Amino acid sequence: MRVMPWLNCLRGVVGRELLRFLHQRSRFLAALVRPLVWLFVFATGFRMALGVAMTEPYQTYILYEVYIVPGLVGMIQLFNGMQSSLSMVYDREMGSMRVLLVSPFPRWYLLVCKLLASTLVSVVQVYVFLAIAWAYGIQAPLMGYLYLLPALLVTGFMVGALGLLLSSFIRQLENFAGVMNFVIFPMFFLSSALYPLWRIREGSYLVYQIAALNPFTHAVEMIRFAMYERFNVEAVTISVAVAALLLALAILGYNPSRGMLARKGAGGD
Amino acid sequence: MSEETAVRGETAPALEVAGLSFAYNGKPVLDALSVAIAAGEFVVLLGPNGAGKTTLFSLITRLHDRRQGEIRIGGFDMRRQAVQAQARIGVVFQQPTLDPDLSVAQNLAYHGALHGMGRREARSRAEAQLERVGLAAQRRTRVRRLSGGQRRRVEIARGLMHSPRLLLLDEPTVGLDIASRRELVEHAHRLCAEEGVAVLWATHLIDEVRPSDRVLVLHRGCLLADERAEALPTRLGVDSLGEAFDRLVDGESPCE
Numbered sequence: 001m002r003v004m005p006w007l008n009c010l011r012g013v014v015g016r017e018l019l020r021f022l023h024q025r026s027r028f029l030a031a032l033v034r035p036l037v038w039l040f041v042f043a044t045g046f047r048m049a050l051g052v053a054m055t056e057p058y059q060t061y062i063l064y065e066v067y068i069v070p071g072l073v074g075m076i077q078l079f080n081g082m083q084s085s086l087s088m089v090y091d092r093e094m095g096s097m098r099v100l101l102v103s104p105f106p107r108w109y110l111l112v113c114k115l116l117a118s119t120l121v122s123v124v125q126v127y128v129f130l131a132i133a134w135a136y137g138i139q140a141p142l143m144g145y146l147y148l149l150p151a152l153l154v155t156g157f158m159v160g161a162l163g164l165l166l167s168s169f170i171r172q173l174e175n176f177a178g179v180m181n182f183v184i185f186p187m188f189f190l191s192s193a194l195y196p197l198w199r200i201r202e203g204s205y206l207v208y209q210i211a212a213l214n215p216f217t218h219a220v221e222m223i224r225f226a227m228y229e230r231f232n233v234e235a236v237t238i239s240v241a242v243a244a245l246l247l248a249l250a251i252l253g254y255n256p257s258r259g260m261l262a263r264k265g266a267g268g269d
Numbered sequence: 270m271s272e273e274t275a276v277r278g279e280t281a282p283a284l285e286v287a288g289l290s291f292a293y294n295g296k297p298v299l300d301a302l303s304v305a306i307a308a309g310e311f312v313v314l315l316g317p318n319g320a321g322k323t324t325l326f327s328l329i330t331r332l333h334d335r336r337q338g339e340i341r342i343g344g345f346d347m348r349r350q351a352v353q354a355q356a357r358i359g360v361v362f363q364q365p366t367l368d369p370d371l372s373v374a375q376n377l378a379y380h381g382a383l384h385g386m387g388r389r390e391a392r393s394r395a396e397a398q399l400e401r402v403g404l405a406a407q408r409r410t411r412v413r414r415l416s417g418g419q420r421r422r423v424e425i426a427r428g429l430m431h432s433p434r435l436l437l438l439d440e441p442t443v444g445l446d447i448a449s450r451r452e453l454v455e456h457a458h459r460l461c462a463e464e465g466v467a468v469l470w471a472t473h474l475i476d477e478v479r480p481s482d483r484v485l486v487l488h489r490g491c492l493l494a495d496e497r498a499e500a501l502p503t504r505l506g507v508d509s510l511g512e513a514f515d516r517l518v519d520g521e522s523p524c525e
Contacts (some may be wrong), residue, residue, distance in 0.1 A: 005384075006385070008388075009382055009384075009385055012383055015378075016375075019371060019375060020368065020370065023370040062422075098360075099362075101332060102384065103355070103385070104352045104353075104384065105352075106351075106352070110383075219450070256331050256333045257334045
C-alpha cells in the first residue's frame with residue numbers, strides 16, 4: 001500500500017477546512033467572543049460569589065476566572081465540534097459531503113480526516129483565546145501550553161465524533177438547532193467547566209452525579225490538569241475511551257450499508 | 270488474476286448493473302434494473318421526477334448500498350472492490366457541490382487530493398480539464414463569481430480530473446439558460462467521442478436527447494425502454510420522442 005495518496009487526501013481535507021475557516025471571519029470572531037464574554041463578564045461578576053478554594057491541580061487559592069479558563073477551552077471545542085457537524089448536515093444538503101464520500105478512500109478514513117481537520121481548527125481558536133487570557137493575566141506554566149495540545153486533540157475528536165454521529169441521524173437543519181440546545185448546553189452546564197464537582201455536590205447530589213458521569217467533565221479536567229503540567233489518569237482514560245467509542249459509532253453511522261444514510265434512502269427521488 | 274485484470278482493463282463495460290433492486294420504507298424505488306454501458310457511449314437516462322434516477326446514482330456512487338443486485342464499474346464490483354470501482358467514476362451531482370468561497374483552482378485541488386493526487390499532479394490535471402471546458406482563465410476566480418453554466422463546466426472538469434471510465438451527470442442542466450444547456454450537452458458528447466469516457470446523463474427534459482443517443486426510460490423504478498432515441502417513436506407507433514415518452518410513463522403498472 002502506498003502512503004502518499006493517503007497523506008494527499010488528509011492534506012486536502014485539512015487544507016480545505018483551514019481555508020474555509022480563514023474565509024469565515026465572522027465564525028472565528030464568534031468562536032472567540034463567546035468564551036471571552038464568559039471570561040470577562042461572567043467570571044468577573046461571579047468572582048465575589050464563587051471564590052474557589054484550593055482544588056487539584058491548583059497549588060494555591062485561585063480566582064474564579066482562573067478556574068473557568070479550562071472549561072472555556074472545552075467550550076470552544078464543543079461549539080466548534082458541533083458547528084462542524086452542523087456544516088456536515090449543511091454540506092450533505094449542499095452536496096459537498098457527497099463529494100467527500102465519493103472519494104475512493106475508505107469512508108472511515110475520510111471521516112477521520114474530516115475530524116482531524118475540524119479539531120485543528122478548534123486548536124487554533126483555543127490558542128488564540130489562551131493568548132488573550134494570558135495578556136489579561138491568566139497564565140499557566142509555559143510547558144502546560146505544550147502538554148495541552150494532545151488533550152485538545154482528544155477533546156476535539158470526542159466532541160467532533162459526537163457531532164458527526166448526531167449529523168448521521170439528523171435529516172434536517174431545523175432539527176439540529178434543537179440538538180444544539182439539548183446537547184451543547186446540558187453538556188456544558190452539567191460539567192465541571194464552571195464549578196468544581198465538590199461544589200456542585202454541596203448544591204445538589206443528583207446534579208453532581210450527572211456531572212461526574214458527563215464525559216465532557218472528564219475532558220475539561222484532562223485539559224485543566226494538562227495546563228498545569230499534570231496528567232490526570234482517570235480523566236485521560238475516560239476521555240480517550242469515549243472519543244474512541246463515539247468515533248466508532250460515527251463511522252458506523254456513515255457506513256453505506258448499515259448506517260442511517262441507507263435507512264434514509266437517497267433523498268430526492 | 271492477470272487475465273482477469275486484462276479483461277477488466279479494456280473490454281469490461283464502463284458500467285454494468287444487474288438485477289438492481291432498492292426499496293425505501295417497504296416501497297420499491299428500483300425494481301430489478303439491469304443495464305450495461307460500453308466505453309465511449311453516451312446514454313440518456315430519461316424519467317419523470319420521482320422515477321428513481323437519483324436513487325440509481327446514489328447506489329452507483331455508493332452513497333449507500335443497502336440493495337440487491339450487482340453494480341460493476343469497469344469490471345470492478347462496487348461492494349467488494351469499492352476502491353477501484355469508485356476511482357473510475359466521475360460525478361456531477363444535481364445540487365451544486367463547489368465551495369463558493371474558494372477559487373476554482375482550490376476546489377479542483379481539493380478534489381485531486383480526495384483522489385490521492387499530489388499537489389503538482391492535481392494542478393496539471395486541473396489545468397488540462399479547465400482548458401477543455403474553456404475556463405482556464407478563471408482559475409483564480411472565486412466560484413461565487415461564476416455563472417451557473419460556468420459552475421457546471423467546472424464540475425464537469427472536476428469529475429474528469431481523475432480520468433474516470435464513467436461520468437455520471439444527474440440533471441446537470443437544471444437552472445441553466447438554453448445556450449448553456451446546449452453547450453453542456455455538446456461537450457458531453459465530445460467527451461465520449463474523443464476521450465472514450467462513458468456518459469450517463471439523467472434528465473427529464475426531452476429536448477436534451479439527440480436522435481442517435483441511446484435512451485433509457487425509467488419510470489417508478491422500472492426500465493421501460495432501452496434503445497436509440499430515433500427508433501423509439503417508430504416502435505410505439507407515434508410521431509415524436511415526446512409522445513413516445515408520454516405513452517411509456519402513462520402506463521399503470523410499468524414493470525409488466
